[in-house]
Amino acid sequence: MGSDRKVYTLAEVSAHNSAHDCWLVIDGKVYDVTKFLDDHPGGDEVLVSSTGKDATDDFEDVGHSTAARAMLDEYYVGEIDDTTILKDVKYTAPKQPHYNQDKTSEFIIRLLQFLVPLAILGLAVAIKIYTKSA
Incomplete structure (x- = not known):
């Protein structure tokens, strides 16, 4: 510039x-x-x-x-x-969804922090049940 x-x-x-x-x-x-x-x-x-x-x-x-x-x-x-540029005219465009990548990433991380241990626990219980019945 x-x-x-x-x-x-x-x-x-x-x-x-x-x-x-x-x-x-x-x-x-x-x-x-x-x-x-x-x-x-x-x-x-x-x-x-x-x-x-x-x-x-x-x-x-x-x-x-x-x-x-x-x-x-x-x-x-x-x-x-x-x-x-006309100052008294209000230009409007279609509203776009607000996308905050940081918030989205944070949500995914929190979701995984909840689901991964739950999946591991479920797998451990399933293995325990399977070994007892076999």
């Missing part, structure tokens, strides 16, 4: 609105996320549906991780001309 940064209008950014050419406006910055579409955990449709508007609220509502926010830097192409 040098001093010779490019400033785009919303109309210019809006022209990049497909799965083959996808630009987003987030926090006053313009990002070309085309190369990231296949890798986006929420799918490419989510990103493409956020084109042509200020996608800051969409980005914030999902609860992106610090790592996801840091990734934005590699897709940066310039700044948005704020005067081209």
